[in-house]
Each structure stands twice: as structure tokens, then as C-alpha cells.
Amino acid sequence: MARCPGPGRKAGSRPCGRGPGCGAAGAAQGGGAGTQCTGGGERQVAFAARGQRQGRGSWCGWTGRGNSIFWKGAPLKRSRILHMALTGASDPSTEAEANGEKPFLLRALQIALVVSLYWVTSISMVFLNKYLLDSPSLRLDTPIFVTFYQCLVTTLLCKGLSALAACCPGAVDFPSLRLDLRVARSVLPLSVVFIGMITFNNLCLKYVGVAFYNVGRSLTTVFNVLLSYLLLKQTTSFYALLTCGIIIGGFWLGVDQEGAEGTLSWLGTVFGVLASLCVSLNAIYTKKVLPAVDGSIWRLTFYNNVNACVLFLPLLVLLGELQALCDFAQLGSAHFWGMMTLGGLFGFAIGYVTGLQIKFTSPLTHNVSGTAKACAQTVLAVLYYEETKSFLWWTSNMMVLGGSSAYTWVRGWEMKKILEEPSPKEGEKSAMGV
Numbered sequence: 001m002a003r004c005p006g007p008g009r010k011a012g013s014r015p016c017g018r019g020p021g022c023g024a025a026g027a028a029q030g031g032g033a034g035t036q037c038t039g040g041g042e043r044q045v046a047f048a049a050r051g052q053r054q055g056r057g058s059w060c061g062w063t064g065r066g067n068s069i070f071w072k073g074a075p076l077k078r079s080r081i082l083h084m085a086l087t088g089a090s091d092p093s094t095e096a097e098a099n100g101e102k103p104f105l106l107r108a109l110q111i112a113l114v115v116s117l118y119w120v121t122s123i124s125m126v127f128l129n130k131y132l133l134d135s136p137s138l139r140l141d142t143p144i145f146v147t148f149y150q151c152l153v154t155t156l157l158c159k160g161l162s163a164l165a166a167c168c169p170g171a172v173d174f175p176s177l178r179l180d181l182r183v184a185r186s187v188l189p190l191s192v193v194f195i196g197m198i199t200f201n202n203l204c205l206k207y208v209g210v211a212f213y214n215v216g217r218s219l220t221t222v223f224n225v226l227l228s229y230l231l232l233k234q235t236t237s238f239y240a241l242l243t244c245g246i247i248i249g250g251f252w253l254g255v256d257q258e259g260a261e262g263t264l265s266w267l268g269t270v271f272g273v274l275a276s277l278c279v280s281l282n283a284i285y286t287k288k289v290l291p292a293v294d295g296s297i298w299r300l301t302f303y304n305n306v307n308a309c310v311l312f313l314p315l316l317v318l319l320g321e322l323q324a325l326c327d328f329a330q331l332g333s334a335h336f337w338g339m340m341t342l343g344g345l346f347g348f349a350i351g352y353v354t355g356l357q358i359k360f361t362s363p364l365t366h367n368v369s370g371t372a373k374a375c376a377q378t379v380l381a382v383l384y385y386e387e388t389k390s391f392l393w394w395t396s397n398m399m400v401l402g403g404s405s406a407y408t409w410v411r412g413w414e415m416k417k418i419l420e421e422p423s424p425k426e427g428e429k430s431a432m433g434v
Contacts, residue, residue: 114360118353119373125346126210126377127384132343133206138336140328142321143202146340148312151198151305153344158302175296184303186292190285191307197282198308200275207268208258210381211389214374215254216272218400221247221407223280231284237414243407250399257393301351367408371401 131138132146140146158177165174201217208216222244228234236244258264286300293299316322330336358366378397382389 111360114353114357115369118357118369119376121346121349121353122370122373123377123380125343125350126205126213127381128339128343128346129202130205130210132339133202138330140330140336142324142328143206144199144312144315144319145321145325146343147199147202148309148316149340150344150347151308151312153341154348155302155305155309157345157348158298158305162302175298177299177302179306183292184307187289187300187303188307190282190289190300191304191311193278193281193285194304195308195311197275197278200271200278204268204271204275207265207271209263209385209387211378211385211387212254212258212263213272213381214378215251215396215400216269217275217279218247218251218254218404219273219276220279221404223277224283227280227284237410239410240407240414243403243410246399246403246406250396250401250403253392253399254396257390257396261390261393297351297355364408364412368405371405371408375401 129146132140133143158174161172161174162177165172166176204216205213225236225240225244229236255264255269290297290300293303325331354366357369361369375397381387
């Protein structure tokens with residue numbers, strides 16, 4: 001292990017570049033044995049940490065001074081050090097340089113296109129499902145069949161993309177899919193929750209208007225907090241609970257205003273609450289089931305929809321929807337099947353564009369974008385269906401959207417605060433390396 005040989009160099013000084021482990025010389029040797037600058041993040045952080053504990057020394061730009069670690073004289077936060085150790089970064093400036101490869105305008109344009117794609121896909125899917133579930137011109141009263149068909153389309157798309165990826169590995173990036181009954185049984189408990197989530201979502205949309213749809217399903221955040229405590233024993237801060245109180249207040253005000261205007265459907269509201277509960281359960285159980293599908297979201301999507309198709313079949317018979325479908329006047333209409341298939345495509349696409357938005361932005365930005373999308377969707381629904389809403393009705397929507405945004409911000413702030421906590425003192429350290 002080569003130390004910077006520059007004479008008289010003190011902590012915080014720049015590397016001299018004359019030793020095999022320093023600067024360009026170490027990089028030229030490819031980070032081999034005896035070098036410290038290019039060998040990997042974990043070794044460097046451990047090495048710098050050793051200098052920290054000794055309170056002295058400068059190794060290739062890494063320095064230790066007291067209880068702090070410095071890179072080329074600049075202090076590093078604990079969260080940054082851990083990040084570099086996990087990712088194997090050798091220089092804190094390399095990530096910034098990599099991010100700077102794309103011009104700002106190009107990156108901003110990419111983000112705008114991805115967010116717009118998410119908005120268009122999500123809003124279009126809601127309006128299309130409303131048409132299929134409760135259109136006066138269509139008059140099709142088979143919500144379970146509509147949901148079943150969308151699951152079938154998603155299953156076929158997953159299998160088709162998997163086959164295409166096998167034929168053209170360079171053109172399509174999709175995991176290989178092979179139906180394994182043991183894996184299907186492992187995913188089955190989650191699939192039951194998944195079926196409840198998509199079915200109650202569609203039933204809620206069938207009985208309530210698109211404008212009230214967001215408020216009707218607004219208790220997802222509240223159930224997240226409640227179930228995290230009951231099932232995972234995770235507590236929630238006072239500020240987060242306060243935002244949940246705002247959401248609940250907005251929900252009840254919305255229900256009251258829908259009743260005052262004579263447009264309230266208690267059945268649709270109950271379905272909305274059940275949908276919110278299933279969304280929260282789905283998020284919790286997804287983490288438990290992911291190892292069964294090797295951590296692949298697309299494999300999980302495939303098995304969930306396969307199980308859903310099988311479980312929906314007896315429901316179609318028991319609820320009499322097969323007979324209602326046989327009596328449907330537009331059963332042979334190409335327009336009807338085209339709209340049904342389009343609904344299935346949107347159902348598949350929403351999963352893809354959601355992941356795409358998170359990839360190009362962040363989970364926090366995705367949640368903010370979803371809240372803004374819900375606001376735009378409500379306004380579009382009021383305009384499209386030519387509805388007139390009271391001031392208190394709009395207030396209920398703003399309370400729900402504001403409470404959801406505030407909860408997202410509070411949780412993000414709390415996570416950031418945890419990551420930026422100062423490292424424990426020397427006497428309080430355990431076996432941690434930093």
C-alpha cells in the first residue's frame with residue numbers, strides 16, 4: 001500500500017502524483033496491488049477511516065482530521081462516504097462529471113417528455129376505463145370481465161416481449177418468462193390482494209364520477225401509515241400524522257359535498273376505501289414476494305396477472321357476467337374490442353412509464369408528479385362532463401392533494417435528515433467502519 005511520498009505534506013493537501021498510488025500514476029497502473037487511489041470505494045473509505053481514527057495522514061487525497069474525513073481538503077458527509085463505499089466510487093468528483101455529460105437542456109427535455117408521457121397514459125387510462133365501465137352508449141355492466149380482459153392483455157404482452165427479447169437481445173431489454181407453478185403458488189397471496197386492488201379501483205370508477213375518483217381513493221396514505229404500524233411496527237412522526245389528518249378531513253368534506261350535490265354513491269365510496277386498503281397491502285406484500293421472482297418487477301407483473309386471469313374465471317360465472325356478455329349487443333363490434341384492448345395496453349403501459357418517471361427523476365418527484373396529475377385530472381373531468389362544483393367541493397380536493405404532497409415532503413425531509421446525521425463519537429462507535 002503506497003503512501004503519497006511528497007515531503008512535508010500535511011492533512012488536507014492535494015496528492016503529489018509522484019507515487020504509484022497517487023493521481024495519474026495510480027490510474028495508469030489500473031488500480032492494481034499497492035495502489036490506493038483507484039482500487040475501489042470500500043478500500044479507500046476504510047483507509048481514510050483509519051486515518052480519521054488516528055487523526056492524521058494523507059493518502060492520495062483522502063485525509064483524516066479529528067472526527068472528519070476529507071477529500072482534497074473538502075469535508076465529506078457520512079451519507080456520501082457510505083454511498084461511495086457501496087457504489088465503489090473512487091473520486092467524489094467523478095459522479096458530478098458523469099452527471100454533467102448531458103447538457104442541462106437535454107436532460108430537462110427528457111424529464112419533461114417522461115413526465116408528460118406518465119400524465120397522458122394515466123389520465124387516458126382513467127377516462128377510457130370510465131367509458132368501458134359506465135358509458136350510456138356502451139351499456140356494458142361487466143366490470144369483472146373488463147378487469148379480466150385487461151389482465152389477459154398484460155399477460156400476453158409480457159410473454160410477447162419476453163419472446164422478442166430472446167430473439168433480439170440487443171434491441172429489447174425484458175426478462176425471460178417461464179411459467180413455474182411453484183413460483184405462481186408463492187405469489188398467490190399477493191395476487192389475491194392485487195385482484196382486490198384492480199377490481200375495487202374499477203368498481204369505484206364505475207359508481208363515482210372521474211372528478212370525485214381521486215378523493216374517493218385518497219386514503220391510501222392513511223392506510224400506509226396504519227398498516228406500517230400494525231404489520232411492520234413502524235412508527236410515524238407527528239408531522240406525518242398531521243398530514244394524514246388533513247387527508248382524512250378532505251375525504252370527509254368531499255363525501256359531504258358530493259352528498260349535498262346529490263351525486264354521492266355510497267357503494268362507490270366504499271369501493272374506493274377498499275381500493276385504498278388493497279393498494280397499501282399490495283405495497284407491503286410486494287416486498288415480501290419479490291425474492292420469489294428474483295427481484296424482477298416484470299416477472300412479478302406476469303405472475304400476478306396469470307393468477308388473476310385464473311381466479312377471475314369462477315367470478316365471471318358466479319356473478320353472471322358471462323351471460324351478460326353473451327347478451328351484449330356490441331359483442332361483435334371491432335370498436336368495442338379495440339377499446340377493450342386499448343384499455344389493456346394502457347394498464348400495461350402505466351407500470352412501464354411509472355418506472356421510467358422514477359428512473360429519470362426520483363421517487364419523491366414521482367409522488368409530486370402523481371399529485372399534480374390528479375389535480376389536472378379532476379379539472380379535466382369537471383370540464384369534460386360539464387359539471388358545476390361548489391367552493392367547499394374544490395376545498396376538499398385541495399385538502400386531499402395538499403395533505404398528500406405534504407406527507408411526501410415530510411417523509412422525504414425525514415429520510416434526508418437521517419442520512420445527514422453526523423457520525424457517532426469515537427466512544428460511541430461499535431464495530432462500524434466509519
